[in-house]
Amino acid sequence: MEQKAERKTRREGTHLLVRAGEYSCALPLAAVRRVVRALTVHPLPGAAGELEGLAEFGGEPLPVLNLARLVNASPGANPSYPVTVVVWVGPVEGREMIGFTADAALEVVHVPPESIVAASDGGFLQGEAPVGGEVVRILNLDALGR
Amino acid sequence: MSAPHAAGYLLVRRAGGVWGIANEAVSGLARDGRGYRLTVGGDVVVAADEILGVVTGLRVIPAAPALRRFWPESPAGMAVHGGLPVVVVDPLRVPAALRWNEGEDA
Numbered sequence: 001m002e003q004k005a006e007r008k009t010r011r012e013g014t015h016l017l018v019r020a021g022e023y024s025c026a027l028p029l030a031a032v033r034r035v036v037r038a039l040t041v042h043p044l045p046g047a048a049g050e051l052e053g054l055a056e057f058g059g060e061p062l063p064v065l066n067l068a069r070l071v072n073a074s075p076g077a078n079p080s081y082p083v084t085v086v087v088w089v090g091p092v093e094g095r096e097m098i099g100f101t102a103d104a105a106l107e108v109v110h111v112p113p114e115s116i117v118a119a120s121d122g123g124f125l126q127g128e129a130p131v132g133g134e135v136v137r138i139l140n141l142d143a144l145g146r
Numbered sequence: 147m148s149a150p151h152a153a154g155y156l157l158v159r160r161a162g163g164v165w166g167i168a169n170e171a172v173s174g175l176a177r178d179g180r181g182y183r184l185t186v187g188g189d190v191v192v193a194a195d196e197i198l199g200v201v202t203g204l205r206v207i208p209a210a211p212a213l214r215r216f217w218p219e220s221p222a223g224m225a226v227h228g229g230l231p232v233v234v235v236d237p238l239r240v241p242a243a244l245r246w247n248e249g250e251d252a
Contacts, residue, residue, distance in 0.1 A: 042231055044217050045161045045243035051216035054163070054224065054231035061224035061231040063213040089212060096210045145211055 015111050017136060018085060018102040021073030024136040025102070026111055026129070031087045031141050033097065035105045038082040039064065052101055057086055064099040065144075070124060071137050079103035090145020098144070111138060154202045155234065157227060158182070158194035161243045164232045166204060166225060167192070171237035183246055187237030193246035201227055206234050 015026035016035070039055040041064045047053065052064045064084060068075055084099040111129050116138055119125040126140040155166035167186055174185035175197075182194040206223035213224070222236040235244065 042163045043161075044163065044213075044219075044233070046218060046241070048216040051213070054213075054233065056226050056229055056231050059226055061207065061226050063210050063224075065212065065216070096212065098210065098212045144215075 013111050013113055015109055015138070016085070017106040017109050017131065018067065018083070018100070019076065019079070019104040019106055020071060020100075020102050021068035021076045023068070023071055023073040024106065024131070024134055025067060025071060026109065026131070026136050026138045027085060027087060027100070028139075028141060029108060031089070032085060033088060034086040035083050036086065037084075038101060039084040039099060041101070055084070055099060057084075057097070057099065060097065062086065062097060062099045064101060067100040067102045070100075071139075076103055087141060089141040091142060094145070096145055111136075154200050155204050155225075155232075156184075156200050157198040157232065158184070158192075159196040159198060160192075160194050164198065164227070164230050165194075165241075165244060166201075166206075166227075166232045166234040168222075168234075168237065169200060178246075186235070186240060190237070190240050191246040192240060192244045194244075204232070204234070 014029040016029050016032050018025050041053040041055045043053040050065050050069045052066050055062045055064050083102050083105050086099050088095045089098055109131050116127040116129045118127040124143050126138040128135050154169040158165050171186050176183050184192040186192050204225045206225045208223050209221050219241040220239045221233045223234040225232040
């Protein structure tokens with residue numbers, strides 16, 4: 001029973017680390033559907049800077065957000081292998097698929113829940129946590145789908 | 147939330163994107179300079195750079211909350227046609243980027 005709970009906690013704490021401008025961001029691995037070479041995005045006139053536009057993924061329309069803009073990161077150097085990370089956002093009963101443009105997918109890491117310092121705004125950022133000598137931003141994907 | 151169903155959609159290109167307008171909402175279409183002028187929803191004039199054609203069987207899904215959060219427009223939905231994402235227009239709430247402006251050469 002205890003082992004089962006431990007496994008569940010470990011699964012929930014597993015994140016995909018991606019580079020977004022000057023920041024590293026952690027996305028809950030369970031919500032990540034695919035990491036692909038940067039998709040072609042068609043801009044939506046009048047959209048906020050966070051929304052790059054619409055792309056096609058697996059025959060479906062996919063809203064694509066700029067992860068660096070979303071977390072207010074200064075843009076980094078031109079990425080050599082930019083990616084689109086396709087994720088599920090929102091609650092399970094009404095989840096939707098969106099894409100994040102990121103400079104690179106880095107690695108899968110474990111972020112213990114107790115190491116996360118909660119963000120004050122309660123928005124898309126769940127908080128920050130130290131990972132491998134660096135402070136990473138932990139995203140709250142549920143908040144994005146609401 | 148329900149997605150719209152129409153017999154067919156007129157697909158147009160404008161401002162770098164592809165837009166779908168339900169056939170029955172289009173009451174006029176005229177050449178205007180290098181582009182086109184369409185009358186939509188009775189009295190709204192829409193500009194198009196290119197007419198891509200009419201498609202049937204477009205699978206329209208509701209606009210995602212993330213889309214609505216960062217885009218002030220209210221589309222009827224989203225779809226994909228020919229590998230391209232399509233914004234399906236609500237004829238009663240045509241996005242500003244599609245509206246034809248007086249004196250504009252579409």
